[in-house]
Every structure is written in C-alpha cells, then in structure tokens.
Amino acid sequence: MKTTRRRFATGLIGLAVLLPAAAACGDDPAPAILESGKPFVVEGETIATQELVDAAVKEGTLTLYTGLNEVTTRAVNEAFTADTGIKVEFVRSPSSRLFERVKSELGAGNLPADIVAIGDPSLVTDLDNSGLYAQYKVPMDGDLEAQYKSKNGTYYSFSNLANVFAYNTEVFKGTPPQSWADLANLDGTANRLGMVQAGASAGGWRLAYFMRQELSNGSDSYWRKIAATKPLIDTSTGSLTEKLSRGEIAIALARPPEVAGAQKDGAPLKIVWPSDGSPIISAYAGVTAKAPHPNAAKLYLSWLLSKRGQSKLAAEGGDYAIRTDAAPPQLNGQAAPPLADIKAKFAPDADQIAKRDGWLKEWGTVFGIAG
Amino acid sequence: MNILQRRRSWSTAPVASLIGIILLLLVVVPMGTLLVAAFTDTPPRPGAPLGNLTLDNLTAIFTGASRSAFINTLIIGVCASLLALAIGSSLAWIAARTDVPLRGVVQVAAIMPMFTSSLVGALAWSMLGSPRQGYLNVILRSIGLPDFINVYSLPGIIFVAGIYYSPYAFLLVNAALTLMNPELEEAAYVHGARFRNVIGSVTLRLVMPALLGAGTLIAVMITENFPIPQILGSPYGIQTMPTQIYRLMANAPSRPNEASAAGAGLLVLTGVMVYLQRRLLAGREFTTVSGKGFTPRRQKLGAWRWPAFLLAAVYAVLAVGLPTWALLQGAFRRSSFTRDAKVLFDPASFTTRTFNEVLRSAHLRDVLLNSLMIGAGTAIIGGGVYLLIAYYVHRIKGPGHKVFPYIAMWPAAVPALVIGLGYLWTWSRVTAIYGTLAILIIGFIGHLLPQGFQSVSSSLTQVHSELEESAQVSGASRLRAAWEILVPLIRTGVVSTMLLLFILSMREISVAIFLFTSKTEPLSIATYNTWETGRIAPVAAMSLIYVAVLVVLTLISRRWFGMKTERST
Numbered sequence: 001m002k003t004t005r006r007r008f009a010t011g012l013i014g015l016a017v018l019l020p021a022a023a024a025c026g027d028d029p030a031p032a033i034l035e036s037g038k039p040f041v042v043e044g045e046t047i048a049t050q051e052l053v054d055a056a057v058k059e060g061t062l063t064l065y066t067g068l069n070e071v072t073t074r075a076v077n078e079a080f081t082a083d084t085g086i087k088v089e090f091v092r093s094p095s096s097r098l099f100e101r102v103k104s105e106l107g108a109g110n111l112p113a114d115i116v117a118i119g120d121p122s123l124v125t126d127l128d129n130s131g132l133y134a135q136y137k138v139p140m141d142g143d144l145e146a147q148y149k150s151k152n153g154t155y156y157s158f159s160n161l162a163n164v165f166a167y168n169t170e171v172f173k174g175t176p177p178q179s180w181a182d183l184a185n186l187d188g189t190a191n192r193l194g195m196v197q198a199g200a201s202a203g204g205w206r207l208a209y210f211m212r213q214e215l216s217n218g219s220d221s222y223w224r225k226i227a228a229t230k231p232l233i234d235t236s237t238g239s240l241t242e243k244l245s246r247g248e249i250a251i252a253l254a255r256p257p258e259v260a261g262a263q264k265d266g267a268p269l270k271i272v273w274p275s276d277g278s279p280i281i282s283a284y285a286g287v288t289a290k291a292p293h294p295n296a297a298k299l300y301l302s303w304l305l306s307k308r309g310q311s312k313l314a315a316e317g318g319d320y321a322i323r324t325d326a327a328p329p330q331l332n333g334q335a336a337p338p339l340a341d342i343k344a345k346f347a348p349d350a351d352q353i354a355k356r357d358g359w360l361k362e363w364g365t366v367f368g369i370a371g
Numbered sequence: 372m373n374i375l376q377r378r379r380s381w382s383t384a385p386v387a388s389l390i391g392i393i394l395l396l397l398v399v400v401p402m403g404t405l406l407v408a409a410f411t412d413t414p415p416r417p418g419a420p421l422g423n424l425t426l427d428n429l430t431a432i433f434t435g436a437s438r439s440a441f442i443n444t445l446i447i448g449v450c451a452s453l454l455a456l457a458i459g460s461s462l463a464w465i466a467a468r469t470d471v472p473l474r475g476v477v478q479v480a481a482i483m484p485m486f487t488s489s490l491v492g493a494l495a496w497s498m499l500g501s502p503r504q505g506y507l508n509v510i511l512r513s514i515g516l517p518d519f520i521n522v523y524s525l526p527g528i529i530f531v532a533g534i535y536y537s538p539y540a541f542l543l544v545n546a547a548l549t550l551m552n553p554e555l556e557e558a559a560y561v562h563g564a565r566f567r568n569v570i571g572s573v574t575l576r577l578v579m580p581a582l583l584g585a586g587t588l589i590a591v592m593i594t595e596n597f598p599i600p601q602i603l604g605s606p607y608g609i610q611t612m613p614t615q616i617y618r619l620m621a622n623a624p625s626r627p628n629e630a631s632a633a634g635a636g637l638l639v640l641t642g643v644m645v646y647l648q649r650r651l652l653a654g655r656e657f658t659t660v661s662g663k664g665f666t667p668r669r670q671k672l673g674a675w676r677w678p679a680f681l682l683a684a685v686y687a688v689l690a691v692g693l694p695t696w697a698l699l700q701g702a703f704r705r706s707s708f709t710r711d712a713k714v715l716f717d718p719a720s721f722t723t724r725t726f727n728e729v730l731r732s733a734h735l736r737d738v739l740l741n742s743l744m745i746g747a748g749t750a751i752i753g754g755g756v757y758l759l760i761a762y763y764v765h766r767i768k769g770p771g772h773k774v775f776p777y778i779a780m781w782p783a784a785v786p787a788l789v790i791g792l793g794y795l796w797t798w799s800r801v802t803a804i805y806g807t808l809a810i811l812i813i814g815f816i817g818h819l820l821p822q823g824f825q826s827v828s829s830s831l832t833q834v835h836s837e838l839e840e841s842a843q844v845s846g847a848s849r850l851r852a853a854w855e856i857l858v859p860l861i862r863t864g865v866v867s868t869m870l871l872l873f874i875l876s877m878r879e880i881s882v883a884i885f886l887f888t889s890k891t892e893p894l895s896i897a898t899y900n901t902w903e904t905g906r907i908a909p910v911a912a913m914s915l916i917y918v919a920v921l922v923v924l925t926l927i928s929r930r931w932f933g934m935k936t937e938r939s940t
Binding site: 069070071089092096097103108110197199200236238241242246261262266267356357368 | 498625796884890904907
C-alpha cells in the first residue's frame with residue numbers, strides 16, 4: 001500500500017515533466033518476424049509480398065475503426081505490432097454509433113480509418129454500398145471458405161463470435177441451464193437473467209434472430225418465454241458482465257472474451273456452452289477506399305486472415321478463428337471447446353437483413369422496450 | 372451618460388458581429404442542423420442530400436413509452452433540482468455567513484463531489500445501494516437489519532442527481548453571499564427583525580438571482596443528464612428522455628432524426644425554464660457590490676454551530692466518503708463479488724495488482740495528457756469567450772444583447788450526446804480541426820456555454836456599472852475601466868468559472884463520444900470504454916486516479932478559487 005502511494009505521488013509529480021517527452025517517444029517493440037526487403041512469410045504461408053512489406057513499413061502505422069470488443073481488439077493489435085513493428089491506432093465504439101460516425105466522415109471526405117471492422121451484416125452492407133471499402137484480395141483468399149468472403153471482394157469476415165450462458169457460481173441457486181431449452185424454463189425470481197437489448201449491438205440482434213428463427217421457427221414463442229422470466233435488459237454486453245460479476249443477476253447471455261476478462265479479475269463466473277448450439281456473430285473488416293495508409297492496412301488484413309493472425313486472435317483475443325487450422329480460443333488460460341463441438345449456428349446475412357427492422361420492433365413490444 | 376452612450380455606439384458593431392460569428396459556429400449551425408434533422412426523414416450528414424420534410428419524428432417522441440420517459444424526466448428534473456438547491460444553498464450560507472467551526476472543511480465538502488463525474492458517481496452508488504448485492508445492503512444484513520436500500524428507483528436517481536449537482540448551487544450562491552453587503556441584513560436586525568425574517572425577506576431575496584440562476588442551470592443539466600438514469604434506471608425499466616435518445620442513437624438501426632426531435636423537445640422545456648427565470652428577475656435590481664465598502668458580518672449560531680457542521684459532514688460522507696470507499700473496494704478487491712460484510716474489511720481480500728497495471732500503462736499516460744490539454748484549452752479559450760459574451764450582454768448592451776443569452780442557453784437543452792452528433796455533422800468537413808484536440812475543445816466550449824455564461828454573468832451583474840462609469844467619466848477608456856476596476860472585482864468569479872470549465876471538460880463523455888480519435892482520446896472516454904468491456908476494477912482504478920488528479924490541480928489553483936479563508940474572514 002505504502003509503495004503504491006509513494007509511486008503514485010512520484011508518478012503525479014513526474015507526470016507534468018515526463019508526459020510530453022514520453023508521448024513523443026512511445027513504445028517501440030522490435031519487429032519480431034517481418035523484415036524489410038523480404039516477403040512476409042510465416043510457417044510457409046505468404047502474408048505479403050516484398051513490395052507490400054516495404055510500402056507498409058514505410059507507412060509505419062495504421063488506424064482501425066472497430067465495433068468489436070476492446071479485449072479482443074487490443075490483444076490482436078498488440079500481436080500484430082509485435083510481429084510487424086507497425087503501430088495500430090484504434091477507435092472502438094458499438095457498431096451503430098461507429099456506423100453513424102463512419103457515414104458522416106465518409107460523406108465529409110475526412111475519414112481517417114484505414115480499416116473498418118464492424119459486427120452487423122446490415123451495417124457492413126450499407127457501408128459497402130456507400131463505397132467505404134476498396135477491392136482487395138488477401139493472398140490467402142483461396143484458402144478461406146466462401147461464407148467468410150463478401151460477394152464483391154471488398155471485405156472479409158475474420159472472426160466467429162460465440163454466444164454462451166455465463167452464471168455467477170455464488171449467486172445461482174440450483175442447477176444452471178445447460179441448453180436453450182432449459183433456459184426457457186428458468187425461474188426468473190430465484191435466478192434473474194440478464195440480456196442485451198436486441199437493437200443495442202450486433203450480438204443482441206443475433207440472439208433475437210436466433211431465438212425466433214432457429215428456436216421457434218419464426219414465431220415469437222421463445223421470446224415470450226424468456227420475457228416471462230422478467231429479465232434485466234441492458235445496453236451493452238460489458239455492463240451486463242459487470243452486473244453478473246457483482247451478483248446483481250445470476251445468469252446472463254454473455255460473450256466468452258468479456259467473461260474471461262471478469263474471471264481474470266476474480267469474478268466467480270462460469271461459462272455454459274449450450275448443448276443445443278451456440279449462435280455465431282460474424283465480424284467483418286475491409287480496407288477503406290481512401291485509406292491514408294493503404295499498404296499497412298492491406299498488410300493488417302492479410303495478417304489477420306493468415307494462420308498466424310487467426311491463431312493470435314483465438315489465443316489472445318478469446319474469440320473463434322474463421323480458419324480451421326487455428327486452435328480454439330484460450331479463455332483465462334483454458335482452451336474453449338473446438339468450434340465443431342459447440343454446434344455453431346450460422347445465419348445467412350441476407351435473411352438477417354431482410355427480417356431485422358420488423359423483428360426488432362416486435363421484439364421491443366414483447367420485452368416491453370419501446371423506441 | 373451621453374458621452375458613455377456615444378462611446379458605446381461606435382464600438383459595438385464589430386464586437387456584436389464577432390459574438391454573432393462565435394455563436395453561429397458554436398451553437399446555431401450545429402444545433403440548427405439537429406433541428407433540421409428533427410423535421411426530415413434522413414440524417415443531414417455531410418455530402419448527403421437533404422431528406423424530405425416530416426413530422427413523424429416529433430409524433431414518435433410523444434407517444435407510448437416516450438410519454439412515460441417524459442414524465443420521469445420531469446419528476447427527476449424538479450425533485451433533484453430542489454434537493455440540489457436545498458443542499459447547496461444551505462451549505463453556502465453556512466460556509467459564507469455563519470461562524471460554523473472548520474469553515475474550510477465545509478467549503479471543501481460542498482464542492483468535492485464536483486470531482487466525480489456523474490458516471491462515476493452513479494456507478495459508485497450502484498455498487499453501494501443496489502438491492503441485495505449493494506455494499507450497504509450487505510452490511511445492513513450482517514448486523515441483522517433489513518436490506519432496504521435500492522438506488523435502482525426514482526428516489527434513488529433523484530438522490531444521486533441531487534447530491535452530485537448541489538455543488539453548482541453552492542458555487543453560485545456562495546459567490547453571491549460572499550459579495551453581498553450585510554448592511555441590509557444589519558438594518559433589518561436594528562429594526563427588530565428576527566433571524567428567520569431576515570433570512571426570508573432580506574438574504575434570500577438578495578441572492579435570488581443566484582438561486583434562480585443556479586436552479587435553472589441545475590434543472591437543465593439534470594434534465595439532460597444521461598449517465599445517472601442510464602446506470603440506475605434504464606436496465607430496471609425506468610426510462611428518461613436522455614436514455615431514450617441514447618437508445619435511438621446507439622441502437623441499430625439508429626434513428627438520429629428521432630433523437631434530434633427528442634432533443635428539440637427538451638429544447639422547448641429549457642426555453643420555458645429560462646423564460647420563467649427571466650420573468651421572475653425582470654425589472655428588479657440585484658446589484659450587491661457597489662462603490663461603498665463593507666465588512667462582512669457572520670451570523671452567530673450558538674448551540675447550532677456543531678449541528679450545522681454535522682450537516683456538511685453528512686453530505687460529505689454521502690457524496691464523497693461512501694462513493695470513494697466503493698471505488699476503493701472496486702479497484703483493490705480481488706473479486707467484485709461481495710459474499711458477506713467480512714470481505715469488505717478483510718485485508719486478505721485486497722490486491723494492488725489491477726491498480727498497478729492501470730497506473731503503469733502507457734495508455735493512461737496518453738489519455739491523461741489529452742484530458743489535461745482539453746481541460747486547459749476549454750478553460751482558457753472558453754473562459755475568454757464567455758467573458759466576452761457576458762460583458763457585451765450586461766455592460767455594452769449593444770445590438771443583439773437580448774437574444775444572445777437565449778442562444779447561449781440553447782446547448783443546455785440539447786443532450787450532450789446529440790450535441791456531439793451536431794458537431795460531427797457540421798465540423799467533419801473542416802480537415803484542419805476535425806480529428807484534432809481542437810474539435811473536442813470547440814465541442815466542449817459549445818456544450819458548456821450555458822454553465823460558463825451563467826457563471827460569468829452572475830459575477831458580472833453583481834458589480835454595479837457605476838464603478839466603471841465613474842472611471843470613464845474621469846477619462847479612462849472603456850477597456851481601461853474594465854481592466855483596472857471590473858477585472859480585479861470579478862477575477863475570483865471568472866477564475867473559479869474557468870476551474871469549473873476545466874473540471875467539467877475533464878469529465879465530459881457524451882460530447883466526445885463522436886469526436887475523439889485514437890490520438891485524442893481523453894481519460895473520461897477511456898474510462899467509459901473500459902466500463903463497456905465489463906471490468907469494474909480498472910474502471911474504479913481509473914476513476915480514483917482521475918479524482919486524485921483533479922484534487923491535486925484544484926488544491927494548486929485553490930488560491931484563485933474564491934474559497935480562500937482570508938477573503939471571507
């Protein structure tokens with residue numbers, strides 16, 4: 001305690017003197033793998049040609065706009081910088097707020113982003129139609145499954161974000177539900193459920209779509225069962241996880257990276273992989289058409305889709321890779337089950353886009369959330 | 372007077388146009404764009420064609436659940452403002468006009484909550500007072516009492532908003548009371564009036580402009596406050612207009628047009644409040660600082676000295692002590708889960724790991740530097756701009772001086788989140804400014820205009836213009852009269868306004884949310900982003916660091932803060 005205080009006091013005094021100097025220097029970890037004047041090859045996979053490497057190194061930095069969670073974003077960016085020596089600046093914002101910003105900056109011709117990553121099929125399609133993305137084919141394009149590529153070659157899906165249950169082991173009374181079928185019979189008074197508003201994030205919508213399309217064949221019966229448990233309806237997965245950690249709710253529809261982060265901080269949480277399947281949200285990214293650092297951006301996207309980048313995403317970012325040659329995510333030191341074992345549920349983009357606006361409105365009525 | 376009036380007429384035009392341009396860029400264009408959005412069907416983004424005219428956005432905000440949000444907003448606005456005014460002005464009177472023991476402590480207690488943003492305050496109180504798991508409830512249960520505290524309720528929101536906004540009432544009323552000539556009160560006593568008559572018929576009436584100014588300002592700020600109802604109300608089904616607006620903005624598909632319409636609805640509400648305030652004050656004279664000197668006099672409290680102090684102490688515990696303790700729990704405890712009351716006090720359940728991690732990160736250093744620069748920029752440039760406008764409105768009184776105060780109050784009515792959107796839409800074309808710290812500073816100066824203008828104005832209106840006029844009659848120029856007479860008299864007020872601006876801009880989240888970049892991210896945004904990741908420990912740690920930085924800075928600048936003891940003894 002005492003050292004902390006002293007360190008803190010010294011820190012404050014030193015702050016005014018050191019800040020400008022320190023900010024100018026920055027952290028500069030030595031490039032681990034990438035070398036100028038050579039193609040960028042890791043474990044036999046070519047990530048970039050020599051020309052792209054040299055041009056990207058010359059740019060030295062790139063800016064990422066992302067709607068993905070902070071834990072994963074930070075881990076992936078740090079791994080990329082460690083591998084290439086290229087710095088990544090990023091702005092993180094929930095998808096729809098990010099969308100508004102990108103649209104406005106794009107319209108003003110003042111968009112500083114080199115890469116825009118967003119987690120909602122409707123939003124990425126709208127942005128793509130507005131001319132946000134450049135055509136770019138990564139070197140490993142041929143190795144990727146068709147479902148992860150955009151039709152017109154402008155963006156890729158780079159991660160499979162799984163949805164799970166997480167419960168507080170100190171608060172949950174009785175046996176936690178093991179499946180979506182169990183969840184529908186939850187006693188909401190004894191064990192309050194928390195979930196995110198359907199319209200608040202890509203994840204909220206994906207769950208709403210999953211419950212209706214895949215659990216009740218297009219009717220709202222599953223929604224009504226869940227609504228009957230009187231769930232707490234939050235605006236972000238983060239604040240939901242925080243409430244679960246504190247024990248204000250007993251169980252939540254959550255995402256593994258956030259749960260693992262809370263576990264690391266000592267929260268008594270446990271993940272349940274529902275036995276009847278885990279709905280998957282896709283995360284999309286592409287190089288912007290007027291990127292200030294187009295080469296660094298291309299290198300980033302290629303690295304992200306390489307085996308190397310995908311393995312880092314899973315191992316350090318806590319989300320599933322889209323490539324089968326990358327290992328399952330590491331969650332707080334433990335390996336998550338392989339994607340093949342969690343009955344991953346994918347949903348076609350076109351159907352999601354077609355049904356979204358109407359269903360969101362009806363979701364609001366069923367769950368008593370207007371606006 | 373004729374000479375003075377002639378002097379005025381030739382000098383006003385350039386000043387009036389300068390102020391006009393400033394208000395145009397800061398308020399009229401960004402907020403006007405929002406008004407356009409309220410009446411069209413597509414967002415007025417740069418480069419996009421103007422949408423079709425429609426009234427759908429307006430009708431949408433007055434139907435269904437939006438109506439209950441409107442009613443909740445009114446209830447919270449009125450009750451929390453009254454609570455804040457009651458706390459702030461009693462503490463101001465105790466600190467400025469009585470022989471309360473430990474006056475310095477009372478003053479510090481009254482302004483301390485300002486160092487906490489309402490996001491941090493609401494978060495800390497949700498940790499303390501959530502049903503079942505709130506620390507206070509855990510403690511109550513452990514000593515065999517029922518755990519009755521629930522901040523996730525209308526009274527809970529009113530309580531938290533009331534305690535966090537009372538420092539504004541304190542600052543404005545304290546300034547008025549300190550500058551007030553006690554002769555009038557003494558005259559009342561000489562003529563046999565009792566204490567309560569004097570308080571009611573003299574003191575209260577003299578500080579009425581400050582009280583009403585503070586009341587309007589607080590009511591407007593609470594009405595548009597987003598973090599408190601968002602954290603304490605929204606997940607539990609209590610909606611307010613700002614949380615509705617946030618949902619319209621942050622949910623996909625976002626509906627910025629409806630959000631703008633709701634903003635326009637709040638604008639009408641605020642317009643009415645400002646109008647009422649002006650009606651109440653119209654035609655009355657409130658100048659309390661005149662050419663005559665005075666010696667302040669203090670009310671002897673006798674047996675009530677310590678109870679008066681206790682009032683301040685209880686407030687400090689509720690607004691500062693308990694929340695800080697909650698943040699310490701959040702930052703240093705190994706687990707955010709509270710099994711029983713024992714873990715709250717057991718040394719074994721604490722660790723400095725997260726705190727060290729946060730303190731050492733390069734990210735913290737960058738965002739803190741950004742915040743300090745934004746704060747300083749807003750305080751200095753904003754302070755200058757507000758002083759210019761206030762001086763023009765209250766002294767020069769040239770063309771437009773009746774309209775400018777209304778324009779200056781406009782941003783108060785627009786939820787900060789929507790203001791950010793207005794700036795995004797209108798300023799993103801300006802390449803030299805957009806994406807730099809400058810756009811954040813400009814955004815904050817626009818957003819804080821009502822508070823800043825109100826605060827500078829109340830110092831300015833208290834000094835009678837006869838002081839400068841006599842200098843001008845004796846041959847001094849207007850500028851010299853202002854510099855040598857007005858500036859020393861209002862310096863305290865202006866510097867404390869600038870400090871206020873500094874603090875407010877250091878903690879602002881909503882305006883910045885659309886305007887920050889990775890290089891210009893301030894500490895407040897970094898804290899909010901960390902909260903969105905779901906980890907309470909680093910959020911609590913960052914909040915503590917942020918509070919510590921503000922306390923240190925305020926202590927350094929305290930000698931200009933108008934709280935210095937020798938001024939008031």
